[in-house]
Amino acid sequence: MPATDYQGSFLGRISIRRNQVMSMEGNHEQELEDLELFQKHVADRFADLLPPQPSDETHADPLLSISWLRKLLDAFLCCEAEFKAILIMGRETSQILKPPLDRLIPELLERTVKALDICNAITNGIESVRHYQKLAEIAVTALENKPIGDGQIKRARRALNSLVTAMTTEDKDGNNYTRTWSFGRRGAASGNNKVTGQLRSLSWSVSRNWSAARQIHALTTNLVAPRGGESSSLASTVYVMSTVMLFVMWAMVAAIPCQERGGLATHFPVPKQLAWAQSMIVLHEKIGEEWKKKEKKGSAGLLDEMQKMEKLGQSLIDFTDNFQFPAEDERVEEVATQVAELAETCRKMQDGLVPLQLQIREVFHRMVRSRTEIHDLLESNGKLSAPMV
Template sequence: MTLKEGSSILASLGAVLNFHFSLHRSSHTVSASAEQCPVLHEFETRLKERLDALKPAGEEKGFLSVDWLLQAMSIVLATHANVEVLIPESQLSLSLSRDDKWVDEYLDDSAKLLDVCNVLKEGISEVEHYQMLVQLALHTLDNKEIYGELKHSRARNALAECKEAIVRKDTEYRQGFPKSKLENCSSMLRTIGEKLVNPKGQEAYKGNGFLNAIYGAKVTTIFLCGLLVTALACKPKRPLATLSVASHYKWSPSLISLQQRVKEETDKRKNKGSIALLRELDNVDASVRRLHDVLDQHLSERAFPLSRKQARELAQAVEALRIHSSDLEQGLTPLEAQVNELFRVLIASRLALLDIISSARA
């Protein structure tokens, strides 16, 4: 793979291997700050604005709703794209020293984030499977060739399967303790976040602040992907993890404030007994349970043919499930596309970096 082919944050990494990685290392450095790195300043400003926009969007759309998560994942992708702008084209020295620990850290973290993407794709696929079960129940109720008690019985059975599916979603059993892939994924993200190293001093601003931007991209990816993991997990056992980040970045207060607000909302939802933190999935689950109860009551009372009141109650329950199911379905495809795009970006980054390392050390 050539540098030109890599369309990711490290696609042109050769340009970044400048003062610190140069064959012509200087024995002294000039005092640097974010103000002396205008492109980094622009990167941090954009990230701050995007994180600031997520908070009111959450109040409007609902935190951990599909629409809100789509906006959050678009920030992850945009942040990775913006890092590329920091690559100083005038400094093209290619020399990697053995003390460049950030390279190994990046390769290790990106490998783990690839695993995160795979788990997220599985989580979304399982929600899509759940959606198929919901559609089966609705199709049964729409079938004009089945009437009365038989239609109710088949639809109730399909909805019972929906209820069971959401409870066992993503559940694995290891050493006798139930732990889902999503929960393992959440733990891995928490560990990556705890081990993040914040660039300090002169080192942070070399290469137009490239390492600072890498840090911002990692933090953003870990935090927002972590929220998607939490949204897809049913009844997560651990509280929402809070990233501890350096406070001197422009975007730090925005991220800290957003973390606190999302945590408040998720804690509130969990205390109310929500089985799923993904808002649309929780709405579908509530509608499934409501419709199941209506059908079960009619079958228990053998209330056939239905009275006008009973028929109206049934129609309302069916319509509510149809609307909520449609809301969930419409958001899953673009959300899955964003996760696939992040996976592609991470792969391209790794290939570009490995290509550069190979060329520099040949």
């Protein structure tokens, strides 16, 4: 069953349950069933994100490509909707005010605040990627000219050198990042805007000491798998959602340039025996291996399109540095193939980056709404005294 179908079925079922009166025993059995279904849906969604096996002939989206990241965010939005339904719908408020939920839910709310900061940083990072795209497009335009002359070579070389330099030094100097938050103004936040120009910046400053790596580490604070009876209760549901949030934010930070990612943790604090987490653990290991290579090399991120752009850029720089007119036909054909690949990569960025940015914005606002609803529910019962952040 497609993700949207079983999500709708799941949410509809909980909505029906909201008006039912059950015995405590029946309610517990229903809760166990909801938890099992939620965990199954999480497992299925992340299994769909696994890279294909070498023998698999399907054309799956490359790991950490723009299209893959969009599927990742879709999975997060589906999980988040189901989690909120389990937590709030068809439930007496008193049930989420008892230990250990009286501690776990406020911790989740604080974790959400940190995730919101990461969404903002990722949006700024996408602006860096758009800058790389523009530099690559300049080089493509110059090298597509026939015949290639010294003027085109010089223009392409300048653009390619700027591209590769920016991509290889971005992480080394946090000052390279524009320190503004980039979500829509409050009046337009709820609109269904699809135009780039409507993504107006809020433009408030962030600290020079803000670190994406530290923020990811902070998401792991108090993230401990429930034991004993808690493993089959709402406490487990909160843990699953917290883990999904951690993985999604970590993967986005690894893929997209962000302020201060040095030392980004590659340890995933999730027990390997948990069935619903198996695909997530495999994905984390694969991305973590690539991140370790990336840190040694010093490139700007693991986004698949950026990796291709950097590789092609280095090769084309070698061509422009050693260019002599007239160029050999064989070499010209080879370069034409690489230029076509770079143009295709730019096209994918052109088509995908704005929708990705809008999707991150949707994740941001969804988390804000959910946090507000849960916070207000707790506050109305006098169980939460901390002000909203």
